Amino acid sequence: DTGVSQDPRHKITKRGQNVTFRCDPISEHNRLYWYRQTLGQGPEFLTYFQNEAQLEKSRLLSDRFSAERPKGSFSTLEIQRTEQGDSAMYLCASSQGGPQHFGDGTRLSIL
Amino acid sequence: GESVGLHLPTLSVQEGDNSIINCAYSNSASDYFIWYKQESGKGPQFIIDIRSNMDKRQGQRVTVLLNKTVKHLSLQIAATQPGDSAVYFCAEIANTDKLIFGTGTRLQVFP
Numbered sequence: 001d002t003g004v005s006q007d008p009r010h011k012i013t014k015r016g017q018n019v020t021f022r023c024d025p026i027s028e029h030n031r032l033y034w035y036r037q038t039l040g041q042g043p044e045f046l047t048y049f050q051n052e053a054q055l056e057k058s059r060l061l062s063d064r065f066s067a068e069r070p071k072g073s074f075s076t077l078e079i080q081r082t083e084q085g086d087s088a089m090y091l092c093a094s095s096q097g098g099p100q101h102f103g104d105g106t107r108l109s110i111l
Numbered sequence: 112g113e114s115v116g117l118h119l120p121t122l123s124v125q126e127g128d129n130s131i132i133n134c135a136y137s138n139s140a141s142d143y144f145i146w147y148k149q150e151s152g153k154g155p156q157f158i159i160d161i162r163s164n165m166d167k168r169q170g171q172r173v174t175v176l177l178n179k180t181v182k183h184l185s186l187q188i189a190a191t192q193p194g195d196s197a198v199y200f201c202a203e204i205a206n207t208d209k210l211i212f213g214t215g216t217r218l219q220v221f222p
Contacts, residue, residue, distance in 0.1 A: 045209040098160075104153050
């Protein structure tokens, strides 16, 4: 499978803990995006990278959120001091300037 | 702010009939539109895209129509099959590289 890969698929954690998600994009894609999706809603943009440069961040991305793409390949999204409202599906997508292709997401549940 | 919305939250069709899913957008500067299909527990799957210099584009069993005058987008699925049952999102891009999604339409296909 050469699509976008996300790990883990599910994460359950206690409020206040830190979590980190990983995304491996389609190999030839230089753009990588993070979105968040809650039940019944469309995905909401969080941030995106072109190669290793983070070019845009949404106002949704509070100080507790940080994303990296150190070598321009895989990316990580970290949430510090998780809150109940962070419960959502975190989706990663990649593109080479055309349509964005999504992974199957990481579902985060905060206890 | 600008948003992408959908007229109908749920559409029920009989297997073999044609389906039409509608979408309204508000940003006249949007120049690229994409339809995604999302099945339960999975990420959005690219179906078809269209740029603002076109008014129609066809794929396999799917057609996207764009009416820039009234800011309306539609997805037509021919000979709808049970495997087409999913939530469908339209999304737009304007000026930046981030997708703006609506809340989705659920398509239910009955035998």
